[in-house]
Amino acid sequence: MIPKKTILVAPLHWGLGHATRCIPLINALLVHNYNVIIASDGGALLLLRKEFPSLKTIELPSYHIKYSKKGKNFRINLLLKLPSIQKAISEEKKCIKELVNQKLIDGIISDNRLGVYHKNIPCVFITHQIKVLSGKTTFISSKIHQKLMNKFNECWVPDVEGPFSLSGEMGHLKNTPFRIKYIGILSRMNKLNLPKVYDILILLSGPEPQRTLLETQLLKVFKGTEQKILVVRGVLENKQTTFDLKNIKIVNFMTTFELEKAINESSVIIARSGYTTIMDLTKLEKNVFLIPTPGQFEQEYLAKRLKDLGMVASCKQEKFTINKLDELALYKGLKEIKSNTNYQELFSLFEGKRKL
Known part of the structure; x- marks a missing residue:
C-alpha cells in the first residue's frame, strides 16, 4: 500500500x-x-x-x-x-x-x-x-x-x-x-432553507483595535431598538460565552456549523468587507451591508466594487447610522458565483x- x-x-x-x-x-x-x-x-x-x-x-x-x-x-x-x-x-x-x-x-x-x-x-x-x-x-x-x-x-x-x-x-x-x-x-458554508430568527446578524472580525471600535459603535447604534440582533464578536477563546444586552444576543465565537445556521437564519448581515467574509456571504446569497476597516485599501476597494455593481450597501465606519440600512432596498444582494x-x-x- x-x-x-x-x-x-x-x-x-x-x-x-x-x-x-x-x-x-x-x-x-x-x-x-x-x-x-x-x-x-x-x-x-x-x-x-x-x-x-x-x-x-x-x-x-x-x-x-x-x-x-x-x-x-x-x-x-x-x-x-x-x-x-x-x-x-x-x-x-x-x-x-x-x-x-x-x-x-x-x-x-x-x-x-x-x-x-x-x-x-x-x-x-x-x-x-x-x-x-x-x-x-x-x-x-x-x-x-x-x-x-x-x-x-x-x-x-x-x-x-x-x-x-x-x-x-x-x-x-x-x-x-x-x-x-x-x-x-472557497467557502465552508452551505445555503440552507431555514426560518428567519434574527433581523440583523453582525459579524465582527479582523485585528485589534479596529474590531473592538466597530463592536462598540454598533452596540450603541442598535441597543434598545426593536430589531432582534445577533452579534458574533469574532474573538476566539477556549470557551464559548453568550450574553444578552436587551434586544441583542452576543457570542464571542461560533463553530462553522453554528455560524452557517445563524447566517442562514438572518435577514440582513452587517460585516467587514474582508474577502473570506464576502466569499461566505456570496455562497449563502445574503443581503449585506459592508463596513470596510479604516485604512485597509483592500477592504475599501472590495466594498466599493460590490456597491458599484449594485450588490451591497456600504459606507465608511464613522458614517454608519441605523438609517443607513434603508439603503439595502436599493441593492440586489450577493448572488452565488457558480x-x-x-x-x-x-x-x-x-x-x-x-x-x-
Whole structure:
C-alpha cells in the first residue's frame, strides 16, 4: 500500500479569514486521502484546532499585525512592523526546513505566509491579492509581493476568471511571472432553507483595535431598538460565552456549523468587507451591508466594487447610522458565483516525486 502523503496547511493569522477559507481545503485533502498538519498562530490556530481536533498542529511565529486607531496611519504602522514580520518569516523558514529534513511533510499550502515554503517539495501560495492595493505604493508593494510569490510552484486564487469575479483587479493581472490557478470560491458554508430568527446578524472580525471600535459603535447604534440582533464578536477563546444586552444576543465565537445556521437564519448581515467574509456571504446569497476597516485599501476597494455593481450597501465606519440600512432596498444582494473546484486535479501537484 502506498503511504499517505502529508500536506502542511499554514494560514496567516490576520483576522480569521485566512484560516476559515482553509477549512474546505483541509476537508478536501482529507477526502482525497492525504494526511494534514495545520500550522498557524493565535486565534487562527485556535479556530482550526476546534474545527479539526484530531489533526496535528504546529504553532508558527506571529507576524503581530495590528491596526491603528486612525485608519490613515495603517500603512505607516505596517512599515514599522516590517522588521518583526521579516524576523517571523525567517523563523518560519527554519521550522519548515526542519520538517522537510525529517521528511514529515510532502507538500505545502501556505495562505499568505511568506516563509512557509521549501524548494525540495511542492509548495502552493494562496492569495486573492496578486495586486496588493496600498494607495500610492501599490506598484511597489505588488512587485515585492509577486517576487516573493514566485518562489512557490503555484499560486491558487480563490476566485473565478472573467468579469464576474469577486476580487476584481486584485486577483487578475494580464501577465505574471508565476503559475496561477483560479480555484473557485472557497467557502465552508452551505445555503440552507431555514426560518428567519434574527433581523440583523453582525459579524465582527479582523485585528485589534479596529474590531473592538466597530463592536462598540454598533452596540450603541442598535441597543434598545426593536430589531432582534445577533452579534458574533469574532474573538476566539477556549470557551464559548453568550450574553444578552436587551434586544441583542452576543457570542464571542461560533463553530462553522453554528455560524452557517445563524447566517442562514438572518435577514440582513452587517460585516467587514474582508474577502473570506464576502466569499461566505456570496455562497449563502445574503443581503449585506459592508463596513470596510479604516485604512485597509483592500477592504475599501472590495466594498466599493460590490456597491458599484449594485450588490451591497456600504459606507465608511464613522458614517454608519441605523438609517443607513434603508439603503439595502436599493441593492440586489450577493448572488452565488457558480464554480466547481476539481480537487483531484488541483492536488496532482503533490503527486510529483520529492527532490533529494
